[in-house]
Amino acid sequence: MTAEFLVLGISHQTADMSTLNEVSASISGLLDFRDMVLGQGHECVLVATCNRIEFYMALHGEGRPDFRLSLSRMINISQESYKSFYMFRHSACVQHLFRVISSLDSIVVGESQILAQIRSAYLEALQKGHTKKYLNRLFETAVALGKRVRTETSIGRGAVSVSQAAVELSRRVFSDFGNTKSLVIGAGEMGVLALRHLVASGFPKPLLMNRTLKRAVQVSEKLSCEPVPLENLEQRLEDVDLVFCAVSVSEPLIFREMIEKVMPRRRYKTLFLIDISLPLSIDPSINDLPSAFVYNIQDLRQVVDQNRAARESQKAEIQAIIDSVHKDLSSWIEIQQVSEIIKQIADMRTSVVENEANRWLKDYDTVQKVQATRMGDSIASKFGHILMSLLKDPGLSAETRARIGERITSCLNDN
Amino acid sequence: MKFNLEMILYLISLILFAFAFFRMNHRAERLGFVFLILGLLVHFVVFLYNILENPTISLRLVMFSLVTLTGSGMYVMMNFRFRLSYSHVFFVAPTLILCLFYQPKAGGTVIPVAFSVHLIHFISSVLALSSLTISFIAAILYLIQHSQLKNKTFGFWTRRLPPLGTLDEVGFLATLFGFLSLTVAILTGGFRIHDGQLAFFAMGSREWIIFAAWMVYALYFRIRYSVGFLGSKLAWVAVWCYLVQIFALFIMIGLHRFS
Numbered sequence: 001m002t003a004e005f006l007v008l009g010i011s012h013q014t015a016d017m018s019t020l021n022e023v024s025a026s027i028s029g030l031l032d033f034r035d036m037v038l039g040q041g042h043e044c045v046l047v048a049t050c051n052r053i054e055f056y057m058a059l060h061g062e063g064r065p066d067f068r069l070s071l072s073r074m075i076n077i078s079q080e081s082y083k084s085f086y087m088f089r090h091s092a093c094v095q096h097l098f099r100v101i102s103s104l105d106s107i108v109v110g111e112s113q114i115l116a117q118i119r120s121a122y123l124e125a126l127q128k129g130h131t132k133k134y135l136n137r138l139f140e141t142a143v144a145l146g147k148r149v150r151t152e153t154s155i156g157r158g159a160v161s162v163s164q165a166a167v168e169l170s171r172r173v174f175s176d177f178g179n180t181k182s183l184v185i186g187a188g189e190m191g192v193l194a195l196r197h198l199v200a201s202g203f204p205k206p207l208l209m210n211r212t213l214k215r216a217v218q219v220s221e222k223l224s225c226e227p228v229p230l231e232n233l234e235q236r237l238e239d240v241d242l243v244f245c246a247v248s249v250s251e252p253l254i255f256r257e258m259i260e261k262v263m264p265r266r267r268y269k270t271l272f273l274i275d276i277s278l279p280l281s282i283d284p285s286i287n288d289l290p291s292a293f294v295y296n297i298q299d300l301r302q303v304v305d306q307n308r309a310a311r312e313s314q315k316a317e318i319q320a321i322i323d324s325v326h327k328d329l330s331s332w333i334e335i336q337q338v339s340e341i342i343k344q345i346a347d348m349r350t351s352v353v354e355n356e357a358n359r360w361l362k363d364y365d366t367v368q369k370v371q372a373t374r375m376g377d378s379i380a381s382k383f384g385h386i387l388m389s390l391l392k393d394p395g396l397s398a399e400t401r402a403r404i405g406e407r408i409t410s411c412l413n414d415n
Numbered sequence: 416m417k418f419n420l421e422m423i424l425y426l427i428s429l430i431l432f433a434f435a436f437f438r439m440n441h442r443a444e445r446l447g448f449v450f451l452i453l454g455l456l457v458h459f460v461v462f463l464y465n466i467l468e469n470p471t472i473s474l475r476l477v478m479f480s481l482v483t484l485t486g487s488g489m490y491v492m493m494n495f496r497f498r499l500s501y502s503h504v505f506f507v508a509p510t511l512i513l514c515l516f517y518q519p520k521a522g523g524t525v526i527p528v529a530f531s532v533h534l535i536h537f538i539s540s541v542l543a544l545s546s547l548t549i550s551f552i553a554a555i556l557y558l559i560q561h562s563q564l565k566n567k568t569f570g571f572w573t574r575r576l577p578p579l580g581t582l583d584e585v586g587f588l589a590t591l592f593g594f595l596s597l598t599v600a601i602l603t604g605g606f607r608i609h610d611g612q613l614a615f616f617a618m619g620s621r622e623w624i625i626f627a628a629w630m631v632y633a634l635y636f637r638i639r640y641s642v643g644f645l646g647s648k649l650a651w652v653a654v655w656c657y658l659v660q661i662f663a664l665f666i667m668i669g670l671h672r673f674s
Contacts, residue, residue: 154439157439157574158574169564169569171578172560172564172573172576172578172579173564173578173579173580174578174579174580175497175498175577175578175580175581175584176580264642264643266643267642267643268642268643268645268646269643270579270580270646287565290645290646290647290648291645291646293564293565295567299567302567302569303569306569306570
């Protein structure tokens with residue numbers, strides 16, 4: 001008998017965050033469940049991320065207990081949370097894993113973390129010996145698919161957050177971030193987030209300006225940035241290339257006349273201004289000046305929306321890749337099914353030939369006995385080959401093949 | 416159209432670059448470079464062989480062949496320094512198409528060129544034409560990207576074209592090299608007229624137009640070093656200067672006085 005794939009899990013698609021938190025909090029229960037599955041001789045991989053907790057299993061042998069009930073008992077969850085668990089078998093399980101690893105099932109379609117998370121969950125299970133032939137094949141195929149989807153399609157391209165979009169737009173302006181001077185105005189939540197993005201993208205030590213210098217100094221102790229007083233804004237605008245403004249002000253902080261005055265001193269070097277404040281803190285008419293670009297939160301949202309739409313439009317293409325990989329995996333599973341039957345036939349053939357030789361060739365000498373046994377083996381082998389060809393017929397459906405296989409196995413066992 | 420091995424290699428590289436541009440495919444881009452470099456190598460060997468085998472080969476054919484070699488060669492070298500995104504098709508296409516479709520009908524031969532001051536004029540003209548072509552393409556792409564970013568239309572072009580900074584650097588370098596080569600070409604051309612018993616500045620309208628373009632380029636560098644970086648305005652200068660030169664060289668009817 002071949003193994004049966006099964007996934008049991010809960011995710012942001014079926015449960016709210018409180019339920020997910022409730023389930024993920026009972027770590028020991030989850031591990032107990034995994035050990036129980038492994039104890040029954042099955043294979044199991046536990047994938048636990050902030051948005052999903054899933055058990056991928058390859059079930060061997062007869063008898064299938066109610067895994068959902070067992071899990072709910074072990075992690076001791078409410079009746080409502082119990083309903084949030086989903087369970088998919090066979091092809092549905094494979095399709096589910098493929099969709100998850102391709103990030104089609106993620107909150108943000110195209111995010112790359114899920115691939116790394118599933119890969120590390122699998123490697124951990126592999127190291128601990130929780131997986132065998134079937135789950136190894138399933139997960140190796142899934143990881144390869146995840147990589148392929150991200151290489152062959154543009155699912156992972158384009159920023160999907162405002163700060164990311166700002167950095168992405170900067171890439172369209174500046175050739176090398178290593179030589180680009182940046183300034184962040186505002187040390188609030190959004191300012192710090194922008195600062196993180198800038199540092200992560202390779203901007204060398206951005207300047208941080210805040211109404212109170214003390215706060216800027218506090219932030220600079222945690223992040224690689226240089227605190228500067230807000231009073232020096234005009235002077236700083238002469239040096240910097242990128243300005244990220246995230247403050248709450250009633251009147252614009254950077255106005256057109258200021259930039260008109262600064263530009264000749266900058267020798268008309270490109271100035272990229274990003275304003276994510278509401279109300280706006282950078283005069284939008286600055287965009288009309290040569291070598292100056294102003295983007296506000298609405299413009300960035302437009303970029304984000306376009307990127308999201310572009311990612312969504314890739315879904316059909318990715319599903320086609322998933323289907324083709326799934327087809328290949330199904331063929332492999334069918335071959336496993338056939339190969340097990342073939343192995344049984346081969347074993348049976350050897351024992352039948354030996355038995356018959358002992359029964360009929362009692363009076364023969366050793367040489368004659370060996371020759372006759374060889375002949376019998378050859379005849380049996382030819383019949384075996386016919387059976388194998390029938391089983392391997394690509395025209396047979398999986399169900400028919402399984403039925404024939406079971407029939408042959410039972411016949412062999414009867415004899 | 417005459418097809419040979421280098422043309423086929425160039426065509427394959429162009430198709431791959433076009434595919435890389437539309438599908439934003441790195442693999443096609445890399446493969447395109449392999450075919451381009453192969454094409455350049457084959458072209459170089461064939462070019463040398465043709466010159467040695469038949470020194471009376473048409474000068475115009477030699478010129479177009481050299482423009483392709485130097486233009487594409489310069490571009491390949493620039494790629495070691497700059498990341499030009501998926502836009503290779505635009506840079507490589509003009510010189511290759513020039514080579515593919517140009518059918519020489521008449522012209523001088525290589526022999527008299529090889530032993531005179533005209534050789535320097537010839538080589539510097541080829542270098543100027545190649546690098547100013549790259550500068551022209553970079554300026555056009557700069558203007559497209561600039562307008563996309565100014566108008567906040569983030570679509571097909573914005574994602575595929577290189578950053579403004581890169582396009583400016585490429586354009587500036589190519590213009591500088593083209594300008595220096597053009598200076599040498601104009602000076603040596605002048606000497607050639609002088610050798611031919613004519614007044615040093617007895618240039619025709621074609622030569623005067625190119626000289627005017629040279630003066631605008633000089634002004635371009637003057638502005639760049641004194642006022643500063645003026646992005647799109649200087650890109651427009653590069654575009655118009657190049658178009659004027661192409662008009663003077665290939666569209667205007669009349670004899671080239673330097674030849």
